[in-house]
Amino acid sequence: MRRSLRSCSLVAARRPASGVRGVAQVTPLLMAGLMIGNLAPASADTIDFETQIRPLLVAKCGDCHGPDTQESGLRLDVRHRAFKGGDFGSVIQAGMAAESELITRITRGDPEKAMPPDEPLAADEIALLIRWIDAGAEWPETDADRLARET
Secondary structure (H helix, E strand, O other): OHHHHHHOHHHHHHOOOOOHHHHHHHHHHHHHHHHHHOOOOOOOOOOOHHHHHHHHHHHHHHHHHOOOOEHHHOOOOOHHHHHHOEOOEOOOOOOOHHHOHHHHHHOOOOHHHOOOOOOOOOHHHHHHHHHHHHOOOOOOOOHHHHHHHHO
């Protein structure tokens, strides 16, 4: 970590001739700036499940993984079933798109298991799902979700 701090122009500009002391003085400011940067307010990049993700899942996955048909036991139209997964396990790993089977399938990581089988998702749709999962896969529970859990 010391190496990266020395290469930082903010640290280098304020470092006195003695070296280490200057780094120690600037480090708390630098760290505070980094932490505040991670707490930035919601921006235009915020994903709204109800207007962006649910319609995409219903339109592209609903015929085979919806209320009437659940191929491979997977249902992607209600929260608890989507996170539970299907016959082959969980497909959504919240916060870890790279480990989510859903992403492997829609990016055609395994051509034998590519989804949807007829028409691939557009690049912007794939990117949206990846961002959603990496951001924690927030899925607010609705009455439909609660009703589906009871059946």
